[in-house]
Amino acid sequence: LREMNGRHMWQPMGHPGEAQNSPPRIIKTAEGVRLSDIDGHSVVDAVGGLWCVNLGYSNDAVKQAISDQLWELPYYSAFAGTTNPAAIEAAYTVREFFAPDGMERVFFTSGGSDSVDTALRLARQYHRLRGEPTRTKFLSLKKGYHGTHWGGASVNGNNRFRIGYEPLLPGCFHLPAPYPYRNPFDESDPARLAEKIAAAMVDEIEFQDPSTIAAFIMEPILGAGGVIVPDASFMRHMREICDRYGILMISDEVICGFGRTGDWTGARHWGVQPDMMTIAKGVTSGYFPVGGVLVSGTVAEVFEGADASGAIWTGYTYSAHPVGAAAVVACLSETQRLDTKANAAARGTQLYEGVRRLAEKHDIIGDVRGGHGLMTGIEIVSDRAAKTPMDATTMQRIHAATYEAGAMVRLGAHNILMSPPLVISEAEIDVILAALDAGFSAV
Numbered sequence: 001l002r003e004m005n006g007r008h009m010w011q012p013m014g015h016p017g018e019a020q021n022s023p024p025r026i027i028k029t030a031e032g033v034r035l036s037d038i039d040g041h042s043v044v045d046a047v048g049g050l051w052c053v054n055l056g057y058s059n060d061a062v063k064q065a066i067s068d069q070l071w072e073l074p075y076y077s078a079f080a081g082t083t084n085p086a087a088i089e090a091a092y093t094v095r096e097f098f099a100p101d102g103m104e105r106v107f108f109t110s111g112g113s114d115s116v117d118t119a120l121r122l123a124r125q126y127h128r129l130r131g132e133p134t135r136t137k138f139l140s141l142k143k144g145y146h147g148t149h150w151g152g153a154s155v156n157g158n159n160r161f162r163i164g165y166e167p168l169l170p171g172c173f174h175l176p177a178p179y180p181y182r183n184p185f186d187e188s189d190p191a192r193l194a195e196k197i198a199a200a201m202v203d204e205i206e207f208q209d210p211s212t213i214a215a216f217i218m219e220p221i222l223g224a225g226g227v228i229v230p231d232a233s234f235m236r237h238m239r240e241i242c243d244r245y246g247i248l249m250i251s252d253e254v255i256c257g258f259g260r261t262g263d264w265t266g267a268r269h270w271g272v273q274p275d276m277m278t279i280a281k282g283v284t285s286g287y288f289p290v291g292g293v294l295v296s297g298t299v300a301e302v303f304e305g306a307d308a309s310g311a312i313w314t315g316y317t318y319s320a321h322p323v324g325a326a327a328v329v330a331c332l333s334e335t336q337r338l339d340t341k342a343n344a345a346a347r348g349t350q351l352y353e354g355v356r357r358l359a360e361k362h363d364i365i366g367d368v369r370g371g372h373g374l375m376t377g378i379e380i381v382s383d384r385a386a387k388t389p390m391d392a393t394t395m396q397r398i399h400a401a402t403y404e405a406g407a408m409v410r411l412g413a414h415n416i417l418m419s420p421p422l423v424i425s426e427a428e429i430d431v432i433l434a435a436l437d438a439g440f441s442a443v
């Protein structure tokens with residue numbers, strides 16, 4: 001398999017978690033929160049696939065719903081002109097779930113990058129339909145991750161996803177990340193940092209001319225950029241500024257949604273109602289690729305009155321795929337039945353506190369971030385006082401040793417990132433902590 005993988009599969013990114021040029025691990029089976037590879041290793045999946053396997057790998061209700069739908073109606077699109085019963089039920093379920101966030105309608109896509117690009121496109125349409133066609137620019141945060149399509153890559157704040165792909169969408173501006181450990185203001189107090197970024201945002205908006213800005217997009221907790229947890233005031237500052245200038249606020253809930261932060265959405269966790277949300281990952285827990293864009297009633301209304309001659313063209317072959325829709329209904333019902341947000345909060349605290357204890361023992365740990373549900377980031381440094389980022393080879397050695405000791409973690413530059421399934425047990429979190437301890441000891 002390994003030899004064939006090298007010969008036939010194109011994996012242009014390589015295998016960043018592994019030693020340079022080493023072959024990929026081949027994951028063969030999964031059960032509960034555990035993965036098994038073809039070499040016979042069984043490890044706890046501390047990443048939840050790619051931040052998506054919220055219900056673990058063994059949810060029978062979701063598997064059954066997918067299977068039943070395959071026999072009923074295996075495919076029919078519902079992005080315009082037609083729809084299907086599974087899609088209607090999924091839309092109803094999603095809407096019920098997000099009603100507390102003021103979200104009234106959902107447009108289904110095939111994943112997170114699709115959702116972000118659709119949200120950006122529709123934000124421009126929203127302003128055009130309201131007679132403000134000059135509002136075309138986008139604001140976002142450095143360290144934010146919003147997918148790899150052109151729109152998402154343009155608002156991305158991680159330059160690893162930008163370099164080599166330019167020119168990207170013009171008119172995208174990035175504000176400093178709410179990252180107390182490193183920021184251009186040298187501000188370590190999270191609340192004061194939030195105020196400084198808010199001031200920088202106002203400054204940028206005034207500089208650009210408010211009537212040219214369509215939307216601001218952010219993750220409530222920044223995931224791939226290193227699990228950056230903003231101050232509780234941060235998103236509220238951003239909301240207030242968007243309101244002041246007529247800018248749409250898009251909350252990218254692709255990771256944070258469906259309980260990962262300890263609340264059902266990241267925006268709700270911070271007490272904010274955005275105008276739009278992007279979802280994916282946890283909406284089907286990895287069992288089927290589905291994403292979506294949610295909009296408030298105010299946004300939906302603008303499109304309702306739109307000219308039916310078809311100025312709004314956007315959609316995907318697999319928008320509201322019936323099998324995906326059945327997965328959404330089953331997954332959200334299981335998410336609520338198992339109250340995964342409560343377990344995410346409790347186990348998230350256990351993981352965060354456990355890593356903080358490891359930081360007392362291993363001085364390569366520069367910063368530990370988390371404490372809001374099951375998202376934890378560990379920043380690794382070669383010199384704690386100087387905050388020198390750890391080199392890539394050592395990071396790969398930590399990753400490999402942690403895997404050998406029983407846990408799959410994710411590398412993000414000099415960060416270790418974790419987002420285990422929300423159904424994880426106390427004992428399984430202890431396995432992750434012991435494996436990390438072994439991984440750090442190895443270097």
Ligand code: PMP
Nearest residue numbers: 111112113145146147252254255
């Ligand atoms: N937004 C966020 C916040 C994400 O974390 C991701 C994926 N990691 C995406 C968008 C893109 O989703 P996908 O990989 O499903 O296209």
